[in-house]
Amino acid sequence: MATDPLNQRHTLSVIVDNEPGVLARVIGLFSGRGYNIESLTVAEIDHRAHNSRITLVTSGTPQVIDQIQAQLGRLIPVHRVIDITLETPGIEREMALVKIAGTADQRSKALVQAQSFGAELIDTTDTSYIFEVADAPGKIDTFIELLVPLGFVEVSRTGVAAITRGAEAM
């Protein structure tokens, strides 16, 4: 993460028409104009209206973040763009599946860590096991760091899903 105080991390929510090529338009905009994508998640959220919600984590100066929002707004299939980071502030969560292959001693230590992070044990074999954890992205980073000496093998993360607080929709 950038340390420049003007270069800040922002989470954007983009509601789009789920039409062919819409994700390519969004990604192409970021690569073509030289913006960062730190995380991107997408799924259809309204199957009848064919609307999808894209959650993007990016970083930049306030001017760059404004430009990103304006440029996203120019894409024809985009309904709305909001900056979750500036809204009241928003809630961000990410899910991760973490694979561990450790000794019995490491295993019991890992289970203690898992319990404190609310991670669930969802699969075990003779030599390995898998945790499922859903939390703020920074917490997941910490969880993984703690598992590294305890037989950590690999992780699969979903990227950030985010939503604003309060009664209103975005």
Added chain:
Amino acid sequence: MDHERELTMSKTNMADNKTEEMTGSEMVLRAMKDHGVKHIFGYPGGAVLPIYDTLFQDNEVAHVLVRHEQGATHAAEGYARSTGKPGVALVTSGPGATNAVTGLTDALMDSVPLVVISGQVPRHLIGNDAFQECDTVGITRPCTKHNWLVRDINDLARVLHEAFYIATTGRPGPVVVDIPKDIQFLKGPYRPPGHIRHRTYRPKLDPDQAAIEDAVKMMTAAKRPVFYTGGGIINSGPEASRLLRELVEITGFPITSTLMGLGAYPASGPSWLGPLGMHGTYEANLSTNRCDLLICLGARFDDRVTGRVDAFSPHSKKIHLDIDPAQINKNIRIDLPIIGDATRALRAIINEWQKTNAKTDAKQLNAWWKQITQWRSKNSLSFTNSDTIIKPQYAIDRLYELTKGREIYITTEVGQHQMWAMQRFKFEEPNHWMTSGGLGTMGYGLPAAVGVQMAHPNALVVDIAGEASVQMTMQEMSTAVQHNLPIKIFIINNKYMGMVRQWQQLLHGGRYSHSYSEALPDFVKLAQAFGAIGLRAEKPDELDAKIQEMIDVKRPVVFDCVVDPHENCYPMIPSGAAHDEMILSDSEADPEVSEAGKVLV
């Protein structure tokens, strides 16, 4: 995400007129007619044969056969910019589509409404690396305002109507509709276009009244104001130019324009400062630099205008009117943004001005004009003429004088000749000046002239060209001859890529790396080979008679105007410099270009 959908719900509310059954090809032609298309520019090929077959049996839409698809897109651009209507091109799959990419990008950069229809291999071959297959929507995604691959005949009519709507509304731009060959044969329902309310695309046209009121307040308080206007005024339609003239008159403020905006305010108008930017006039650039209020109307603070951004108009408050919110604060910090269509915003400003009985600060404005008059007296466009060799500036001056008063449209290629044309040709009306500004496409002017002439058969259409640029799309002379389009290609022939040579002289120690054309064609013989007229002028005293001959002949002409090969285009703001660091002539041309400046283009 990119899954195929069955018949989609209607995204636009089309009028529920009676639906007609027809083939995809027939829909393409019918939609063109329903959108008022009279001319299309195209080139046939395997994947558009059904559409060409429909075209063969039709006698309402005229087809102009170009010699290369780039020519089709530039011709469509010239057509669009000289009429205000969308330009339409028809190209085949694969190379037809990839050849159109330069014109699409050019139109995107300069906000030109184009509707390009491309053929695609039949659906069952898509993704198979079929003959003349390419991922057209993938390739053209970043160089269009929007594009579609039509996978269902039931979507075709809607997509065609959306295509015209999106190309021509809001900030105009190019769109591509890619139609697989089997879809062109299939029958499906066609409904004519109705009132469109798009699900997601709703450009904001009406400006906020509060912003208009603030703008008028800032204008009445200004001591050293300048209007800086651009292509947005032209794109908004002739009424925007009329309102701009009215606003300039009631305020008495000076006005400069970008390359794209020439003609919105007449060059003969009393408040005209000439164009601004890298090769703009001394008075336009100094006014922009020293003003206390910069009123930008339909321009986008392009790097060719601003020079060094941190030194651009450093002491001014800035008002920025644009239809595209993404232009606000993109390059330059704006104090008062106004989002909306130029015609509506200008009308609102004039109404507010009159309603509040607004007054300018006459004393301060007088002093400001006095200062501007002093800058003007530098006569920054002057040059030293010659009796023995044609100076390029002189050639353009004579072309202007000898065509004055006629209905004349000018297109250009890209380079020194383009900048001299911008500086010296005096435009009195919008839509009479077609040039590649944003992309800077050498080869634009000749095919653009074809498109302009098609739209204005009785007008004089002149491409002020360079001998290097014109060779990039020279084959379109054949198109002009075939369609009896009497375009005039006025080549300022200095044997160099003049602007490249000028930069090499100023920035690269006079090392003229590959900017000299060792072997040029004989343009007179080349014209004759095409079936056009070839003329050549080599001495100043023969220029007028030859230009007159060019004007009088009702056939396409290639005019080889042999000029001084070493003339540079001034004034010039060297890259990385500020507006008050202009070079005015060769004698001052030892610019201290910083290393950072050299990196800039």
